[in-house]
Each structure stands twice: as structure tokens, then as C-alpha cells.
Amino acid sequence: MSIIYVLIPLAVIIVGIAVAVFFWAVRSKQFDDLDRQGYSILFDDDLPPEEKKLADERKRLHDRD
Amino acid sequence: MTGNVCFHCHLPLPDAEHFYAQVLGQRQAFCCPGCQAVAEAIVQNGLEDYYRFRTEAAPQAKSAALIPDELTLFDDAELQQDFVQQDDETCETTLTIEGISCAACGWLIERQLAKIAGIRQVAVNVAQRRALIRWQSDQTKLSTILSRLRHIGYNGFPFQPDKHEASYQNEQQGFMKKLGLAGIMTMQVMMLMAAHYFDWLGEMSSFMQQYFNWIALLLTTPVVIYSGAGFYASAYRALRAGSVNMDVPITIAVFLTYGSGFAATWQQSGQVYFESICMFIFLLLLSRFIEHKSRYQAMQISANMLKYIPMSALIVKDGATHPALARKLLPGDTIIVKAGELIPVDGVVCQGSSKVDEAMLTGEPTAVTKVPGDKVHGGTLNRSQVLTIEVQASLAHSLISQIIHLQQQAVANRPTAAKLADQLASYFVLAVLLIASLTYAYWYVMGNPQALWITIAVLVATCPCALGLATPTALTSAVAWLNRQGVLIKRTDVLETIEKVSTVAFDKTGTLTQGDFSIHAQWYANEADKAAVLAIAGAIEAHSEHPLAAVFARYRQGSVLLSLPHDVTIQAGLGISACYNRQHYKIGSPAFMLAQDTEDTSCPVLPSLPFTANVMLACNGKLIAAWQISDSIKAGVDSVLARLTQQHKTKTTAILSGDSQYNVDLVARQLNIQHPIAALTPAAKLDYVMQLQARGEIVMMLGDGINDAPVLSQADVAVAVGSGTDIAKASADIIFLNDSLHALPGLFTVSARTRQIIRQNFAWALGYNVCILPLAVSGILHPWMAVVGMSLSSIIVVINSTRLIRFTA
Numbered sequence: 001m002s003i004i005y006v007l008i009p010l011a012v013i014i015v016g017i018a019v020a021v022f023f024w025a026v027r028s029k030q031f032d033d034l035d036r037q038g039y040s041i042l043f044d045d046d047l048p049p050e051e052k053k054l055a056d057e058r059k060r061l062h063d064r065d
Numbered sequence: 066m067t068g069n070v071c072f073h074c075h076l077p078l079p080d081a082e083h084f085y086a087q088v089l090g091q092r093q094a095f096c097c098p099g100c101q102a103v104a105e106a107i108v109q110n111g112l113e114d115y116y117r118f119r120t121e122a123a124p125q126a127k128s129a130a131l132i133p134d135e136l137t138l139f140d141d142a143e144l145q146q147d148f149v150q151q152d153d154e155t156c157e158t159t160l161t162i163e164g165i166s167c168a169a170c171g172w173l174i175e176r177q178l179a180k181i182a183g184i185r186q187v188a189v190n191v192a193q194r195r196a197l198i199r200w201q202s203d204q205t206k207l208s209t210i211l212s213r214l215r216h217i218g219y220n221g222f223p224f225q226p227d228k229h230e231a232s233y234q235n236e237q238q239g240f241m242k243k244l245g246l247a248g249i250m251t252m253q254v255m256m257l258m259a260a261h262y263f264d265w266l267g268e269m270s271s272f273m274q275q276y277f278n279w280i281a282l283l284l285t286t287p288v289v290i291y292s293g294a295g296f297y298a299s300a301y302r303a304l305r306a307g308s309v310n311m312d313v314p315i316t317i318a319v320f321l322t323y324g325s326g327f328a329a330t331w332q333q334s335g336q337v338y339f340e341s342i343c344m345f346i347f348l349l350l351l352s353r354f355i356e357h358k359s360r361y362q363a364m365q366i367s368a369n370m371l372k373y374i375p376m377s378a379l380i381v382k383d384g385a386t387h388p389a390l391a392r393k394l395l396p397g398d399t400i401i402v403k404a405g406e407l408i409p410v411d412g413v414v415c416q417g418s419s420k421v422d423e424a425m426l427t428g429e430p431t432a433v434t435k436v437p438g439d440k441v442h443g444g445t446l447n448r449s450q451v452l453t454i455e456v457q458a459s460l461a462h463s464l465i466s467q468i469i470h471l472q473q474q475a476v477a478n479r480p481t482a483a484k485l486a487d488q489l490a491s492y493f494v495l496a497v498l499l500i501a502s503l504t505y506a507y508w509y510v511m512g513n514p515q516a517l518w519i520t521i522a523v524l525v526a527t528c529p530c531a532l533g534l535a536t537p538t539a540l541t542s543a544v545a546w547l548n549r550q551g552v553l554i555k556r557t558d559v560l561e562t563i564e565k566v567s568t569v570a571f572d573k574t575g576t577l578t579q580g581d582f583s584i585h586a587q588w589y590a591n592e593a594d595k596a597a598v599l600a601i602a603g604a605i606e607a608h609s610e611h612p613l614a615a616v617f618a619r620y621r622q623g624s625v626l627l628s629l630p631h632d633v634t635i636q637a638g639l640g641i642s643a644c645y646n647r648q649h650y651k652i653g654s655p656a657f658m659l660a661q662d663t664e665d666t667s668c669p670v671l672p673s674l675p676f677t678a679n680v681m682l683a684c685n686g687k688l689i690a691a692w693q694i695s696d697s698i699k700a701g702v703d704s705v706l707a708r709l710t711q712q713h714k715t716k717t718t719a720i721l722s723g724d725s726q727y728n729v730d731l732v733a734r735q736l737n738i739q740h741p742i743a744a745l746t747p748a749a750k751l752d753y754v755m756q757l758q759a760r761g762e763i764v765m766m767l768g769d770g771i772n773d774a775p776v777l778s779q780a781d782v783a784v785a786v787g788s789g790t791d792i793a794k795a796s797a798d799i800i801f802l803n804d805s806l807h808a809l810p811g812l813f814t815v816s817a818r819t820r821q822i823i824r825q826n827f828a829w830a831l832g833y834n835v836c837i838l839p840l841a842v843s844g845i846l847h848p849w850m851a852v853v854g855m856s857l858s859s860i861i862v863v864i865n866s867t868r869l870i871r872f873t874a
Contacts, residue, residue: 036189054179
């Protein structure tokens with residue numbers, strides 16, 4: 001049974017990580033809209049070339065910020 | 066979904082003509098050119114997937130509320146200061162978007178806007194019906210974004226967020242974090258404590274038990290410190306103000322349990338109830354979270370409705386006209402207001418004459434003629450001709466702003482029922498504290514070592530958790546049900562007040578009636594002549610300026626008259642006499658028919674009619690036709706009022722209108738309304754309701770105009786109808802999202818049902834507390850049993866409340 005003395009602190013650490021992840025998710029507003037993102041997977045994400053260009057541009061600007 | 070409904074909006078297709086477009090490889094039918102154009106735009110932009118994955122139909126694509134030209138007004142830098150945050154080259158704003166019906170709309174909007182060069186970020190929140198947009202101000206403009214949205218059938222508007230919205234959002238996030246932490250920790254601690262409780266074989270060594278206690282203490286500490294912080298702060302505030310609230314016993318119970326658990330762990334002897342603390346805090350937070358969430362949602366929806374539409378004006382400068390924003394106008398400026406436009410600010414007419422509709426301000430539907438030298442008010446509608454106006458007051462000092470001021474004052478004076486509930490709660494809490502301390506004193510004197518735990522069991526058992534859930538869960542369920550019926554509740558506590566309403570007061574124009582006149586009943590001496598008689602009436606009434614005369618205008622066209630009426634004499638306010646085709650005609654009020662005429666002395670004998678005629682036509686002294694012309698009552702209003710008076714016989718009904726007594730009486734008779742009160746200014750309406758309230762009446766007011774805003778703010782329950790003005794909606798507690806009053810009877814029944822459910826919840830929660838109290842006081846109940854009992858009691862209350870969601874009126 002002595003393995004419990006190792007496993008329980010390990011569980012506590014994992015719980016700590018889970019709480020930290022949850023707090024981060026709340027802060028980054030992931031719980032604000034529970035409907036929208038669930039649908040993203042249904043849609044094609046192949047963009048036509050001109051849109052791809054705009055999206056890349058946007059990504060570049062985001063990275064710069 | 067093909068066949069007889071529109072592919073885009075799923076409304077039935079009109080029989081006459083259909084519109085077609087190629088969508089998803091098939092020819093689809095549409096109900097109107099709007100839907101067709103939107104579908105074509107969606108297909109052209111390669112966004113057909115929207116139709117494949119949407120779960121709800123789109124709203125019908127009506128013609129745009131703003132013409133594209135006016136959209137450019139949103140590009141004005143000064144106007145943008147109010148709702149756009151600018152940072153170097155990037156602008157950021159949140160728009161409310163009309164027409165979002167399901168998650169696929171969010172995708173559609175994001176993809177559509179992402180095509181515009183210069184867009185940095187688009188994030189659509191489907192639940193809030195809002196989109197956050199960031200863009201490069203040097204590459205694109207807000208008006209471009211708005212018109213792109215319009216192409217695919219959505220109307221985006223800047224809006225005026227509620228003052229408290231930001232703080233509500235922070236609180237909401239705080240609640241979520243606290244609740245999440247408490248939930249996760251409760252699970253962990255429960256797991257550890259289960260080992261204690263179910264150690265029937267006694268296999269756990271005392272060292273292991275201590276070890277478990279320490280771990281549980283470690284996990285409980287953040288819950289007590291972080292998740293419960295709100296309760297302690299509220300208890301502290303109450304105590305400092307010299308009163309007690311529900312949070313006081315909660316705080317005491319948490320601190321006592323945690324403190325003694327800590328001591329027991331430290332001294333390695335005694336009992337610990339860490340799992341009880343965690344669960345206790347978790348459940349309490351849950352009830353507060355539910356309550357907060359429903360209030361936050363209502364606030365968001367109502368903020369979305371306060372669209373930010375800039376009022377524009379044509380300003381005359383150096384002989385040329387320029388478009389300008391109304392808020393930039395200064396006294397002394399000269400502006401031009403075209404027919405059909407709103408007059409932006411108070412001023413004096415300096416050129417032109419026109420009819421001005423002041424119904425928004427006065428409730429009087431009859432347009433007033435304005436000639437040079439007359440004063441006109443901001444917010445009124447110019448009906449017929451171009452007016453040149455010299456500005457007298459800036460927007461902030463115009464009449465419309467003064468009415469808003471009156472409304473704000475009324476808000477401050479509003480009677481509150483909430484205080485009584487607080488008072489009751491504090492007595493309850495005092496009783497709990499008293500019983501708990503007496504229990505402790507008794508067991509301490511008796512020398513029972515368990516005295517502290519018995520006291521904690523008393524505090525937990527009597528904890529107002531289920532009591533606290535009783536009202537918010539019932540109200541939230543009722544609000545969810547009402548939302549589905551197209552009713553928006555801004556303050557949930559009004560649901561409790563609705564039941565007690567003794568007088569239901571209506572505004573007339575816009576609420577009960579449509580505000581335009583039409584023929585309601587007619588009588589002809591010879592029914593076969595109907596068309597000819599109407600044509601003659603139309604020809605003669607063409608000379609009149611009277612509002613009732615306008616009804617006949619439509620019969621003038623298309624009819625063939627031999628000649629035009631001549632020798633027309635008008636008696637203001639009574640009627641017209643004229644000669645036509647060598648006959649002498651008189652048309653006007655019944656009084657005019659009976660009046661002695663100079664030309665012929667005969668006066669017609671009035672026949673007994675099945676209705677009250679207010680316009681009559683006589684030919685050579687013989688009555689040939691009679692009409693009842695009145696403001697047309699909105700479709701369905703009569704059946705709604707019939708249901709209302711039948712179901713709630715004790716409620717008094719009244720009309721509070723700015724219109725003339727005659728018109729108000731007419732509507733009141735048709736709808737069977739007891740007290741028609743006419744010719745009221747906004748301030749007089751307010752006075753009337755205050756008088757009723759002084760007599761102890763609970764008043765519900767339904768209105769739509771700017772003139773109703775003050776009285777809406779004063780009424781105990783204020784309802785604005787969907788077509789109403791923003792200021793009326795801002796003053797109301799309840800908003801009917803559609804134009805009709807259909808939801809009114811349902812509102813009363815659901816509020817009665819809600820009250821019933823709340824009573825059941827209270828009866829259960831109090832009954833449980835009273836039954837459990839002797840057990841707790843006598844020391845039979847352990848704290849953990851108290852917590853389990855409390856949880857079960859809470860769950861029963863929640864389940865009972867959710868019955869309201871499935872309620873059928």
C-alpha cells in the first residue's frame with residue numbers, strides 16, 4: 001500500500017495542472033460561446049488562393065504583435 | 066426542405082411568384098428577391114457549406130434597414146469614438162448582429178468578413194449574437210464591413226453596451242473559476258474521505274489516516290480561501306452595515322468546520338469534514354452562478370437592442386448642403402429636413418410648411434401642420450414637405466433629451482419590493498444564529514465533547530442553500546420559457562410582481578393600434594352605389610385637411626367622376642359641403658349633419674345604425690352613407706384583451722394616451738377597456754400612475770413611444786412592444802420581441818405558475834430545515850449527513866423549478 005504515498009501527491013500535482021488549465025481556458029474566454037466552435041470541424045478549411053494569402057498575412061501580423 | 070417553403074428562410078412560398086437560384090447543385094425556390102440575393106451571394110462566395118450544416122433556418126432577408134449611403138456615416142471619426150477602440154492602425158469594435166440563428170451563421174460571417182483585405186480578426190459569439198472585429202483602418206472601413214454583412218443577410222450595428230456589462234463579465238468569469246475549482250477539489254477530497262468512511266475493515270493505519278487528512282486539508286484550503294471569498298466579503302459588508310444576511314451563517318459554518326478540521330489534523334485527533342466544506346461551497350456557488358448567468362444574459366440581449374444609429378442632418382452652409390451628424394449641430398445652424406425624415410433637434414421652421422408627426426413625443430397620432438415661425442421638436446417625423454429649420458438647441462438640450470431626463474428621475478423613485486425579502490432573510494438568519502449558539506451553549510454545559518460538531522451540523526442543516534436556490538432557479542426556468550415565446554425579461558424579479566398587478570395600463574398608438582385610420586364599419590342607403598358613393602366622398606374630402614378625411618383618399622383614384630366638386634365650403638372640425646353633378650352633398654360629423662345649413666333647411670333623419678358612425682354623407686338633405694372610421698387596432702389585440710379580462714377579472718384595464726378623448730374612447734369601447742384617459746402629456750401619464758401607486762395599486766404599463774419612457778420607468782412592471790423606440794425598451798423590464806401582444810396572457814399565467822413553484826420550493830426547503838433542525842440540535846445528525854441532506858434538498862428544488870421550462874400555457 002505504500003505506493004499510495006507516491007500516487008496521491010502525483011494526483012494532487014495533476015489536479016493542480018488541471019485547475020491551471022481550466023483557469024487559462026476561462027480567461028481566454030473559451031466558455032463564452034459553447035455553440036460556435038463545435039461546428040468548425042464540419043466545414044471545409046481549404047481556402048481558395050486569394051483567401052489563403054489574406055489569412056497568411058493576418059497570421060504574420062498576429063505573430064508580430 | 067424543398068417544396069413549398071423558401072430555401073433560405075423556410076417561410077411558406079407566396080403563391081404568386083417564386084425566385085430561383087442554384088444552391089448545392091440544385092435549383093431552389095425562394096420567397097422573395099431578398100432571400101434569393103442573399104443565397105446567391107453566399108454561393109458566389111463559396112460558402113454553400115452553410116446550408117449543409119445549419120440547424121436553424123435563416124430569418125427572412127428583408128430590405129435593409131439602412132441604405133448603404135447611411136452606412137458611411139459610421140465611418141465618421143468622431144462618431145466612432147463612442148464604440149471603436151483605435152490603436153495605431155488597428156481598430157476594434159463589437160457589433161451586434163441581427164439574424165444569427167445557429168452556429169453555422171457564425172462560420173458564415175467569419176468566412177465572409179475574412180475575405181476583406183485589412184481585416185485582422187473576426188470572432189463571432191453565437192450565444193451573444195455579437196461579433197468582435199479588428200481591422201486596419203488604412204485598408205478598409207467600417208461601412209465596407211457592414212455592407213459585406215448585409216450582402217449575406219445579416220444586419221450589423223454598433224450598440225450601446227450596458228454600463229455594468231464589463232463588470233458583469235468579469236464576475237461571470239470569476240464565478241466560473243471559483244465554481245470549477247470548488248468542483249474539481251470536491252471530487253478529490255470526496256475520494257480521499259470515502260476511504261475514511263468506508264474503512265469498515267479497519268485496514269487503514271492511523272498514519273495513513275493522518276496522511277489523508279493532510280492531503281484533504283491541502284486540497285480544501287484553496288476552495289475555502291478562493292472559492293468562498295465572495296461569501297465572506299458579503300457577510301463582512303452586511304455586518305459592517307449593522308445587519309445580517311444569508312452569508313453570515315454560511316461564513317461561520319465554513320470557518321468553524323475548516324478551523325476545527327485544521328486543528329484536528331494538526332493535533333492528530335478528532336474529526337474532519339473537509340469534503341462537506343467543499344461540497345457546501347460548491348453548491349452555494351452553483352446557485353449564485355445560475356442567478357448571475359440569467360441576469361447577465363438578459364443584460365446582453367437588451368444591450369443588443371439598443372442599436373447605435375446615428376441621426377444625420379443636412380446642414381446648409383455657404384449656400385450648399387452637407388451631411389452632418391445631429392450631435393454636431395449647434396444653435397444657429399440651418400438644416401434641411403426632407404419629407405419622411407426625422408427632425409434631429411429642436412428648432413424653428415424658417416422656410417416651407419409641412420405636416421409633422423409628433424406621435425413619438427406626445428402620443429397624438431394626428432400630424433400637426435408647421436409653418437415658418439413654428440417650433441419643431443427633435444425626434445418628430447416630417448411627413449409631407451421639405452422644411453428648412455433653424456436649430457435652437459443642440460441634441461443634448463432638445464426635448465427628447467429632457468424626456469430621457471424625466472425617465473431617469475422616475476427610475477430613481479421606483480418603488481421596490483425587494484427590501485421586504487431582505488428583511489425576512491435577516492430574521493431567518495438571526496433565528497439560525499440564535500438556535501446554533503443556544504445548541505452550542507447547551508451541549509457545552511452538558512459536557513458533550515461533540516458540542517462544536519453538533520453546532521456545525523445545525524448551521525449546515527439550516528443553511529439556506531435550498532432556500533437560496535428556490536427563487537433563482539424558478540425564475541431562470543420561467544425566463545427561459547418566456548424567451549422561447551418571444552418575451553425578453555430584463556429584471557427577473559418582475560415575474561413575482563406581475564402576479565400582484567392590479568391595473569394594466571396601455572398606451573394607445575403603437576401599442577394597441579397601428580396609428581393610421583381606416584374604415585371599420587359602414588352603412589349605405591343603397592348598397593349597390595357603394596363604389597360611387599365612396600368616390601364622391603373621396604373627391605369632396607380631398608379638400609379637407611382633417612386626418613379622418615385622408616381615409617377616403619384611396620377611393621379617389623381609379624374611379625371615374627363626371628366632374629369635380631365645386632362650391633366647396635369647409636367648416637373646420639365639422640365637415641364639408643359641396644356641389645357635385647348638380648346635387649348638394651354634405652360630409653362630416655353627425656353634429657354637422659344635424660346643424661342648420663344656410664342653403665337647405667332640411668336636416669336628415671339619422672337612422673339607427675348597428676355601429677357608432679363618426680362620418681356621414683348626405684345628399685340633398687338625405688343621408689346616403691355612414692362610416693365608422695377609427696385608428697386600426699393591431700391584429701390579435703382584441704382576442705388578447707378578451708382572454709386577459711376573462712382570465713383575470715379583478716384586474717383593471719386603462720388606456721393612457723396623448724391622443725384626443727374621442728379617439729381613445731373609440732378604442733376603449735372596441736376593446737372593452739374600463740378607463741380611457743386621454744390627452745396626457747408624458748409628465749401627466751407619470752402623475753397618473755404615481756397617483757394609482759399612492760392608492761396602493763400595482764401598475765403594469767405597456768408602451769412603445771418616447772413619450773411612454775417616463776411612465777414605463779415609474780410603473781411596477783413595464784412592458785415595451787417590439788416595434789417600440791429604443792428609449793422605451795431601455796425603460797422597460799419586459800420586452801415583447803415581436804410586435805403583437807400575444808405573449809401577454811402567457812406572461813400572466815407563467816408568472817402565476819412561477820409563484821406557485823417558488824412557494825412549493827420554499828415549502829419544501831423550509832419544511833426540510835424545520836424537520837432536520839431537531840435532529841441536528843439533538844446531535845443525531847453528523848455534519849456530513851447534514852451536507853448530504855442539504856444537497857438532496859437543493860436537487861429537489863432545482864428539479865421542481867425545471868418543470869417550468871416544459872410548461873404549456
